[in-house]
Amino acid sequence: MNKRKELTMDKLREYLDKKNIHPSYHRLKILKYLMEHKTHPTVDMIYKDLSKEIATLSKTTIYNTLSLFLKEGIISCLTIDENKIMYDYNTKPHVHFICIKCGCVYDIHLKCPIFDKEIIEGHKITEYHIYLKGICKECLKNA
Numbered sequence: 001m002n003k004r005k006e007l008t009m010d011k012l013r014e015y016l017d018k019k020n021i022h023p024s025y026h027r028l029k030i031l032k033y034l035m036e037h038k039t040h041p042t043v044d045m046i047y048k049d050l051s052k053e054i055a056t057l058s059k060t061t062i063y064n065t066l067s068l069f070l071k072e073g074i075i076s077c078l079t080i081d082e083n084k085i086m087y088d089y090n091t092k093p094h095v096h097f098i099c100i101k102c103g104c105v106y107d108i109h110l111k112c113p114i115f116d117k118e119i120i121e122g123h124k125i126t127e128y129h130i131y132l133k134g135i136c137k138e139c140l141k142n143a
């Protein structure tokens with residue numbers, strides 16, 4: 001392992017420590033994966049990639065780790081398709097774009113005025129889930 005990589009793991013370890021989450025090897029690896037893969041991966045996708053590197057990793061461990069991260073507010077998740085939970089390292093409210101052709105989910109870097117509001121028409125907002133559907137730029141290119 002090179003020095004730069006170790007530094008990142010140290011930073012992540014510190015970060016989890018601050019959040020009072022025991023920084024186990026599996027937890028660190030899963031958090032690092034989410035930071036590096038901003039494609040809103042599912043448990044299956046994370047498992048497919050990380051199990052190549054970590055033989056002891058199970059889907060249950062990934063699921064439990066992500067549930068803990070969610071509870072502590074260090075990640076967010078998308079449940080647009082109720083059978084497919086996608087995890088997101090970005091916890092700030094942001095708009096998503098879902099491609100109806102390839103299923104890819106993109107972050108839309110457009111400030112939505114709704115995100116500034118905590119109360120809308122008397123209702124208190126606790127979560128923001130806004131998504132657009134269509135054909136992504138990659139699929140448009142290949143059409």
Ligand SMILES: [Zn+2]
Pocket residue numbers: 099100101102103104135136137138139
């Ligand atoms: Zn697409």
Ligand SMILES: [Zn+2]
Pocket residue numbers: 040088090094096106107
């Ligand atoms: Zn996102």
